[in-house]
């Protein structure tokens with residue numbers, strides 16, 4: 001099946017909180033699901049949309065071998081897993097490639113597809129927030145890991161006697177005026193400042209020209225970063241986009257490789 005004839009590829013990104021599955025057709029996201037456990041039944045809406053060319057998968061948690069075997073059969077063996085040993089079209093500069101989250105690699109690849117030729121600061125605001133450097137050739141240069149938004153709210157409430165569990169929904173003044181807004185602004189405003197400062201340094205040191213942001217909390221952070229005048233590109237499917245590019249690279253390449 002050629003790309004122009006409607007080639008459908010499923011990408012699955014298994015994070016610590018949720019699984020993001022995207023159905024791509026000719027490089028365009030046609031449908032998606034966010035689910036909290038990975039099984040074939042939950043994926044049926046995407047699996048039953050028509051014949052799949054294949055699937056690309058990455059995970060930062062335990063992987064269910066039985067699930068993967070079933071999925072592999074469904075796509076006639078064309079299941080590619082992004083692991084530390086695969087071929088990539090970019091370099092990964094990290095001293096411990098074996099322990100690097102493959103979602104970070106996929107997000108970096110996604111950014112290099114989204115804004116080719118531009119160095120970027122790639123932010124994935126999920127359970128943890130990762131802030132990574134990608135150079136203008138798409139190479140992964142490293143980055144930082146910090147607690148994600150919910151983790152911050154949770155830790156304040158769990159580790160203190162007086163602080164309630166708060167979330168991002170509500171007033172967001174520059175400085176808090178009651179307990180709820182003080183926590184909300186401390187957590188969310190703190191994350192915005194963290195990313196803004198990392199971007200300032202990444203621009204000075206690595207010529208990064210854009211913040212590419214993804215993850216479930218990306219939609220909260222992106223407008224606030226924009227409000228500070230920063231060049232932000234929000235892509236909820238960034239990791240999937242990277243997985244798709246990894247799939248195309250390996251399957252269309254001369255030395256197609258399966259895992």
Ligand SMILES: Nc1ncnc2c1ncn2[C@@H]1O[C@H](COP(=O)(O)OP(=O)(O)O)[C@@H](O)[C@H]1O
Pocket residue numbers: 014015016017018019125126127128148149150151215216217
């Ligand atoms: N039902 C939910 N349970 C947990 N977190 C949620 C939920 N809905 C939204 N979130 C937000 O999603 C974030 C986790 O993002 P997600 O993209 O699912 O992470 P991961 O990629 O680590 O699985 C949390 O910080 C939280 O703010």
Ligand SMILES: CC(C)(COP(=O)(O)O)[C@@H](O)C(=O)NCCC(=O)O
Pocket residue numbers: 014015016017060099100101102103104124126127128129130145148
């Ligand atoms: C940093 C992460 C926990 C982020 O995962 P997520 O929040 O998306 O579930 C994950 O990329 C991971 O487990 N990384 C391993 C350590 C590393 O990247 O160096």
Ligand SMILES: [K+]
Pocket residue numbers: 124125126127128129130215
């Ligand atoms: K993340």
